[in-house]
Amino acid sequence: MSRTWIVIPMYNEATVVGSVIEGLRKQFPYVVCVDDGSTDGSQEKARAAGAVVVQHPINLGQGAALQTGIEFALQDPELECIVTFDADGQHRVDDAKAMVERVKSGEAEIILGSRFLDDRTKLSPAKRLVLKTAAIQSRLATGMNLTDAHNGLRAFNPRVASNIHLTQNRMAHASELVNQLARLKPKYAEHPVEIIYTDYSKSKGQSLLNSVNIVAELFFK
Amino acid sequence: MLIIVQIVLVAAVMVVSLALMRGGSNARHLAVRRILLMIFAVVAALSVFFPEALTRVAGFLGIGRGTDLVLYGAVVSLFVFMATTYQRFRHAENALTKLSRRIAIDEAEKPGQLS
Numbered sequence: 001m002s003r004t005w006i007v008i009p010m011y012n013e014a015t016v017v018g019s020v021i022e023g024l025r026k027q028f029p030y031v032v033c034v035d036d037g038s039t040d041g042s043q044e045k046a047r048a049a050g051a052v053v054v055q056h057p058i059n060l061g062q063g064a065a066l067q068t069g070i071e072f073a074l075q076d077p078e079l080e081c082i083v084t085f086d087a088d089g090q091h092r093v094d095d096a097k098a099m100v101e102r103v104k105s106g107e108a109e110i111i112l113g114s115r116f117l118d119d120r121t122k123l124s125p126a127k128r129l130v131l132k133t134a135a136i137q138s139r140l141a142t143g144m145n146l147t148d149a150h151n152g153l154r155a156f157n158p159r160v161a162s163n164i165h166l167t168q169n170r171m172a173h174a175s176e177l178v179n180q181l182a183r184l185k186p187k188y189a190e191h192p193v194e195i196i197y198t199d200y201s202k203s204k205g206q207s208l209l210n211s212v213n214i215v216a217e218l219f220f221k
Numbered sequence: 222m223l224i225i226v227q228i229v230l231v232a233a234v235m236v237v238s239l240a241l242m243r244g245g246s247n248a249r250h251l252a253v254r255r256i257l258l259m260i261f262a263v264v265a266a267l268s269v270f271f272p273e274a275l276t277r278v279a280g281f282l283g284i285g286r287g288t289d290l291v292l293y294g295a296v297v298s299l300f301v302f303m304a305t306t307y308q309r310f311r312h313a314e315n316a317l318t319k320l321s322r323r324i325a326i327d328e329a330e331k332p333g334q335l336s
Contacts, residue, residue: 005332032332034325054329056321068322076332169318 002080003030004100007069009062011036013087014045016200020089021049027097032072033087034065042087063173067166074161080104082161086152090201095193099155102191109186110160112146113153117192130211138175142182146190150174153193160186171210172217226282230293237301254305261298265291 006024010017010033017033024031033046037059046053054072056065066084073082081103083096091113099111115121116132123131131150138149152174156164163184168176181188268275268287275287284290 003332030332032329052329052332054325056325058317058321060318060321064318064322068325071322072326072329073332075326078333167315167318169314 002104003076003078004028004081004083005069005073005076005079006031006083006085006096007066007073008033008046008051008085008087009036009065009069010034010038010042010046010087011059011062011065012038012040012042014038014040014042016089017042017087018045018049020085020087021046021051023093024085024096025050027093028083028100030076032069034069034072036060036062036065061169061173062171063166063176064169066173067164070161070164074158079158079161081155081157083155084152086201088201089198090196091153092194092196095153095191096155099153099191099193102189103155103157107187108189110154110156110181110188111191112148112188113151113193114146114148114190115151115193115195116147117190118194120192120194122197123195126208130208134175134211134214138178142178144178144182144188146178148190149178151193151195156186160184168217170217171214175214175218226284226293230297233297237297250305257298257301261294264294 006028008017008021008031013020021031021033029050031051033043033051033053035043035046035053035055037056043053043055052072054068056068069084070082073079081100083100085091085096095113099113102108102111115123116135131148135147135149139145154177160181164177164180166173166176166180264275268291272287275290277287279285279287279290282290284293
């Protein structure tokens with residue numbers, strides 16, 4: 001039997017992570033939640049919902065948690081596909097399912113989610129501008145023609161997974177991932193996904209000012 | 222003359238910072254840092270006894286007063302210090318991340334053993 005592992009980085013998401021995992025487990029039985037030092041009991045919620053919890057002893061950042069989740073999943077000899085998924089409920093399980101199908105079919109080694117391929121996702125003009133600018137910068141720097149370089153929903157096979165080594169612990173990991181893909185040159189494709197901006201995900205998500213941090217972290221690596 | 226000194230100083234900051242950042246914390250870089258520190262200490266001590274000498278050096282460089290020369294030197298040292306400290310911090314963070322990841326994965330159940 002082949003397995004798909006869903007990797008969820010989690011930091012203080014107790015209010016939503018349970019329902020996110022329950023929604024996922026109807027389609028994907030194997031979910032690993034990388035707890036990045038939560039202090040609000042997220043771990044129990046995730047375990048109760050049926051996820052494996054891998055617990056960082058201290059808070060390191062989302063990039064570090066993603067890398068931990070990938071390395072955990074790579075221990076599984078029957079691994080066929082890894083999906084990265086955000087804990088705050090902004091991704092749709094159906095999108096993830098379609099992306100996994102595309103990886104399994106061999107169409108691509110990595111499928112990256114993009115919120116700009118259709119008009120389901122409603123964005124503020126400022127956020128759209130920042131994300132578009134990031135995408136253009138990423139294209140100029142790597143030559144990879146991605147429309148949404150900072151989308152947390154991705155599906156990839158073990159070969160790609162074993163070649164990803166994220167060292168940007170905090171915010172710049174999405175750009176770092178694209179940089180590493182540009183060197184690895186896998187067969188890749190984008191998949192239209194909807195980002196569901198709830199009040200909760202808005203309050204937890206990256207503010208626009210965070211783009212300053214991303215640029216700073218990339219510059220001073 | 223002043224602009225040349227300024228350009229040289231800025232270039233020195235960048236070159237030394239980059240050199241110290243690239244190599245990380247090996248013995249040679251540590252030695253270079255210690256030599257620089259020694260030179261700085263000796264110059265500082267001498268300037269206490271011979272303030273005019275410092276002013277003459279400064280005048281030769283077109284900076285004006287000796288205290289200005291010391292100030293520029295201090296700024297350069299500060300930037301080098303910041304750069305090397307940042308680099309050491311990054312190394313420490315990487316080590317800490319790897320250690321935490323090892324602990325986290327070792328403590329969790331193995332994915333292949335799940336039913």
